[in-house]
Amino acid sequence: MLDYLISIMLxxxxxxIFALGLNLQWGYSGLLNFGHVAFxxxxxxxxxxxxxxxxxxxxxxxxxxxxxxxxxxxxxxATLRLREDYLAIVTIGFSEIIRFLLLNWSSLTRGSFGxxxxxxxxxxxxxxxxxxxxxxxxVIIVLLLVYALLEVLAKSPWGRVLKSVRDDEAVSISLGKNxxxxxxxxxxxxxxxxxxxxSLLAFYLQYINPNNFQPIETFYAWIMVIMGxxxxxxxxxxxxxxxxxxxxxxxxxxxxxxxxxxxxxxxRMVIIGVILIGLMMFRPQGLFGRKEDLAxxx
Amino acid sequence: MENEIxxxxxxxxxxxxxxxxxxCSLSVQEGTIVGLIGPNGAGKSTLFDLxxxxxxxxxxxxxFSGKQIGGLPAYRIARLGLVRTFQIPRALMxxxxxxxxxxxxxxxxxxxxFRPILSWGRVQAQERSIExxxxxxxxxxxxxxxxxxxxxxxxxxxxxxxxxxxxLMADPRLLLLDEPxxxxxxxxxxxxxxxxxxxxxxxxxIMIIEHAIPYVLALSDELYVLNKGAxxxxxxxxxxxxxxxxFEAYLGVGFDAQH
Numbered sequence: 001m002l003d004y005l006i007s008i009m010l011x012x013x014x015x016x017i018f019a020l021g022l023n024l025q026w027g028y029s030g031l032l033n034f035g036h037v038a039f040x041x042x043x044x045x046x047x048x049x050x051x052x053x054x055x056x057x058x059x060x061x062x063x064x065x066x067x068x069x070x071x072x073x074x075x076x077x078a079t080l081r082l083r084e085d086y087l088a089i090v091t092i093g094f095s096e097i098i099r100f101l102l103l104n105w106s107s108l109t110r111g112s113f114g115x116x117x118x119x120x121x122x123x124x125x126x127x128x129x130x131x132x133x134x135x136x137x138x139v140i141i142v143l144l145l146v147y148a149l150l151e152v153l154a155k156s157p158w159g160r161v162l163k164s165v166r167d168d169e170a171v172s173i174s175l176g177k178n179x180x181x182x183x184x185x186x187x188x189x190x191x192x193x194x195x196x197x198x199s200l201l202a203f204y205l206q207y208i209n210p211n212n213f214q215p216i217e218t219f220y221a222w223i224m225v226i227m228g229x230x231x232x233x234x235x236x237x238x239x240x241x242x243x244x245x246x247x248x249x250x251x252x253x254x255x256x257x258x259x260x261x262x263x264x265x266x267x268r269m270v271i272i273g274v275i276l277i278g279l280m281m282f283r284p285q286g287l288f289g290r291k292e293d294l295a296x297x298x
Numbered sequence: 299m300e301n302e303i304x305x306x307x308x309x310x311x312x313x314x315x316x317x318x319x320x321x322c323s324l325s326v327q328e329g330t331i332v333g334l335i336g337p338n339g340a341g342k343s344t345l346f347d348l349x350x351x352x353x354x355x356x357x358x359x360x361x362f363s364g365k366q367i368g369g370l371p372a373y374r375i376a377r378l379g380l381v382r383t384f385q386i387p388r389a390l391m392x393x394x395x396x397x398x399x400x401x402x403x404x405x406x407x408x409x410x411x412f413r414p415i416l417s418w419g420r421v422q423a424q425e426r427s428i429e430x431x432x433x434x435x436x437x438x439x440x441x442x443x444x445x446x447x448x449x450x451x452x453x454x455x456x457x458x459x460x461x462x463x464x465x466l467m468a469d470p471r472l473l474l475l476d477e478p479x480x481x482x483x484x485x486x487x488x489x490x491x492x493x494x495x496x497x498x499x500x501x502x503x504i505m506i507i508e509h510a511i512p513y514v515l516a517l518s519d520e521l522y523v524l525n526k527g528a529x530x531x532x533x534x535x536x537x538x539x540x541x542x543x544x545f546e547a548y549l550g551v552g553f554d555a556q557h
Contacts (some may be wrong), residue, residue, distance in 0.1 A: 157406045167390040174350065174382050
């Protein structure tokens, strides 16, 4: 039972970090990133591959973040001068390109066989059966650090400019702010945070393969952000806990219901869908969102 | 001329087949209020878009305090001290009135990513002084009691006032006001006129587009009439307004105005 709780804590924590990156982009900057999982994959693979080649893990993680941040910035520079929906199209394409690249670049990634047996942090120092507890501790510390960083930034003048770009870019520009640059910055920082969650996911799973990074993962992050309330970091974390709590408890109940595995996973998504529709009808701002944030028009 | 702050020569802007601004030239003296009137579709707002860099001119030169600014990105022009407001009020709805105001301040250290963490103390000190300045300007516009409310909850006239107040946070040298009186009730408008005059006294140069002629006459030191993208007349407001050409443009163009 404890193992079970710890595994929920690990996945919820890792996905909370992942979704916080998206909340920075969507909740604070209004950027439609539909390929967020690509940056998680970049972080996971960069960390694992560098780690296997003897790079100290802390640098391997940082390298993944820098690489993902650079990719995010590149996508932003390429598309953000166009209408905002172009970013959505390009990012979803990018995430599939990354996945297929990982699948087919076998000499580097071993393709669909995936990678395993790579080094994990503090591995020599902890007994194998206690490892997940230690890792959960690391995940929670990282989550709190990311949360604190984003809260400080969101309430800072930098965050103020981001919100103004989200609300009405022309106003920011008329007041001397380089709106384009801020959007690129938000995209890069959010992508780097996604990469960080990818490194932690790799440490937890002990085995990664490209199919861990399907587009649906991106939309899990969207569900967490929307459920918690776009623009609320706390809400995003609660959204992650609720979604993974739901996934895990329903998996627990599976033993008592005679559904086939595929039917029960479909049923789970149906229930999530119904909950989301209900939420949008009765509390469209999300659990922690503010009603004023729904103001439409300019 | 000695104190010229803005000079436009032969500015042209085409939108497809439409010549929105057609060889427009004008000059603005520092510390004056210049009115810009003209029938609908005359190109007034487009001219503001050209000056503020929101639209690139196809030809002509725009010189702001001795510097060629035609073709510069809009945010750079704003940083030089040439700040505009919009015809349709653009309040940042999901931000509070105070946040709207504080955004307007220039050269904020904390606007650089990570500086709010790396230079925490300095950013906090700056924030406090920006907030103080914002409160003073809000008081000047009678908006102080609304500072913690969302801008989205303001009336149209209040949004117009907020926009002007926010532009002042940037310490502009030249302020472009696009229909500042539209949606503002008459009592408030009278007060707004006094405030705009006070700003001129402090040395600010202001260009105003406005349809309400009495307000323009009350404020302007010089008046330009724009018609079909070109300057039709300019000079002292009372002279310009009694010019038969101007009268004709207003009444004659009414039927085939583009908008």
